Amino acid sequence: MAFDYSWLIGGPQGSGVDTAANIFSRVSAKLGYHIFGKREYHSNIMGEHSYFVVRLSDEKISSNVNGANIMVAYDAETLIRHCLEIFKGGAIIYDSSVIDTTIDEIPTLEVGYKKRLLEFFKSKNMEPNVSSIIDLAKKNGVKVYPVSFRDVLANIANELGKPELSRMVRLFNILGVSFSLGILKAPIEPLLETIEDTFSKKPSIIELNKKAANFSYNYASAKFSDFQDSISNNGKSENTLLVQGHQGSALGKMVCGCRFQSYYPITPASDESEFLETHEILQVREDRPGSTSIIQTEDEISAIGMAIGASLTGVRSATSTSGPGFSLMAETLGWAGINEVPVVITLFQRSGPSTGLPTRHGQDDLLFAINAGHGEFPRIVYASGDVEDSFYDTGKCFNFADIFQVPVIHILDKFIASSIVTCNRFDPDLVSIDRGKLLEKIDGDYKRFALSEDGISPRSKLGLENGIFWNTGDESDEYGHITEDPVTRIQMMDKRQTKVEQIISLIPKEDQAVVYGKLDICIVSWGSPKGPILDAIEMHKQDGYEIGFIDIKLLHPFPTDYIKSLLIDSSIVIDIEANMTGQLASLIKENLLRDPDYYILKYTGRPMTCTEIFDSLKKILEKKAEKKQVLSYGD
């Protein structure tokens, strides 16, 4: 049985939950565990509930499970929301000052949630407060460890002879991590090393944090020595990275030569642009340093306009956004389509419609990505399922854009963006760069939109001698000048549409869809459900059931013939995606004339867990499932 352990930390936003989780993840990774962490937070700067779950295992994992083994709670709300998720034999470390808090004293609980809580306590015949929920956790067989964070901090301050430290509540994040590692009897060295890594830019606080870590580690391991679980050194792999979701596509962009990115701030896309800007100066082999121009624009219309302008100079260019921003880009996307401009739009989906659940996950924008913009023009919609894929796929998307001279929408989402995972070190040598028919020299008469067999014309760029061209959002002739001639209109529409066949025939099958296992009972999905699906399939395998999976990456143009050939012998097809209507399924219905037999859907804004998918698949295997199962786990 593989070691599989989940740690949850929660508190009000702004209290350092993130820092604590990042430190815990890094320590666990240093100990040699595989890590999968997810971050959940409200659209709020300070005060609302946020939490982070880190799952560690000695085998590769790619999702979270329902529940956790250990929880650190900084506030009453975390206890109320998560106490009953802790497994039997697990532990809860919480700030003892919140024990008497009642439900009414927690202003951040939503009205509906609070009503359900009050009904819950009433049904249990208990007072609606923290101490009741802790009693319930105890009954579940969970060990409960109250600690006064303030007293511990005062003791640390006292020991260091610096009374002013007793007010440094910022240190609570180190305390939470150190208590956890203390009761788990983990080696302390990785924690101290991680503190050095984390605060390397603020050396003055390294010593302080280390002292606080030592003190609280020892405090917890001595005081709560009855806890049985432990984590130990698992032998670490040299080749492992601990990466956050937005870093995959950002590094992919650096490596594949994207040198211009414009963006307007939006959750959950901005982190990627900020990471790119932090590393805007790039080292280049056998050359002077290069750089990426990262431009924060006045809106998303400007963001895509600028990226297109930059692309016209021959530069690999991108913009990065989420649903609301992408909506604003629709008209300009069509301009890139009719003018055959290679540009990559990295679309970090979140839950819509409108502002929707701005900090939560969703896959609601597939059909919109395929159909955004008026008129008919070719584009590519391509999805990545996890952080590692997002690195390699980014390079592919830029190649597609250059080769086919179309806008490429690279779909990621909030689940990927805010997860933290261990994975193999990205290998830039596996990224190839193909600029298609981009010209470096031109002699003689040049026509930017010269009609050609494959619909793709040699491409000049602003500044190239003899390469002058015209662009227009109107229909144009081969030079790019406006025309309303019906014959030219047909030629030009057909020329652009020819690319659709090119795209399907030239993109390698293994880049169109990735196939796992035997496809008799077959899951079809796209994007980030990949991780929980793979974990759930593995769980079923251990129970002796084989379930196959097709991760469809090229979503538009849809690889109809290929997917049809894969599904030809499948007896059961199960569609899994994080939206309400089954948008991939609608593409399958439209293109394959086949309705999936089952749907597993989730649209709460929370990512799927492997537990949920495992359970839903089990119902299908046992023939007890409804056609559509809607998942709802997670707070």
Next chain:
Amino acid sequence: MATKLGDYKTQVHNDWCPGCGDFGIVNAIQMSLTEMQIPRHKAAIFSGIGCSGKTSHFINVYGVHTLHGRVLTFAQGAKIANPEMTIVAVGGDGDGLGIGAGHFVAAGRRNVNMTYIIFDNAVYGLTKGQASPTLKLGEQTKSLANPNSNYNVNPIALAISSGFTFVARSYSYDVRQLKNIITAAIKHKGLSFIDILQPCPTYNDLYTRDWFAGIDQINEETKKPTPRIYNLSDTGYDPVVHYSTITELNEKLSQALEKSLEWGNKIPTGIFYKNELITPYTKRITDKIPNYLENPAAKQKISKNGKSTTDVSDILDSLKI
């Protein structure tokens, strides 16, 4: 070999209405490019949507006819990626001050080294004469059912308060002055703006060529019209900010704003404000990326034999556990 005026003209049929003020603007841009001997492949005209949007098709340099209101976004992206290009963006007053007003303000704040020209005729011509942002409240051009119910935008004042560092006005029938101002604007180090008063003979029956010429203001002594248009440079007006002092800056901004309010019997043209002491966007980039100008995005080599030459090993090392 020197390029001639004809080299900057395309064969594309010009379908503007006879007498349209736009012709003078295209001619002036071509004259200015000739005067500066800018190689054709080193210049690009970006245009918006509307009659003025067609401008890029008539000039034989790179021509990018963009979307309604968005011309500045495309143009800035291109200029930042390839700072060696001479870039002139053009569009109507509806395009730049109506649907594109947000981009207008943001562009001023950035001060990218390029030129933006507004063809200002106070109507939406191509959609048959609706009121545009520079038409004044209560005015009624001929295709309006009712007098205009919106207050007008003051393009000069908006440009100045948005951060444009070269702000001028010209008149499309004074091609000589226009050419000189365009040349000065292109040479300016920063974002230059020219508001060109451009009569629409088809839809604007208020701001006509005759009205600008002042035929309704006959001088009693000479019996000749008194032109409304006059040149600021003939009045000893000095638009240039010479020193980095707040006092001088405020004086120059104030005088330009005051001049921008002058309208009616006398309408000033010429350069209202010029300040090269504000850092152009280029400088703001080189402060962060020292070799940006020698090695901008458009010049960077990104691959060798199909493989990436970017070395991210330091970043990957920092993510190592």
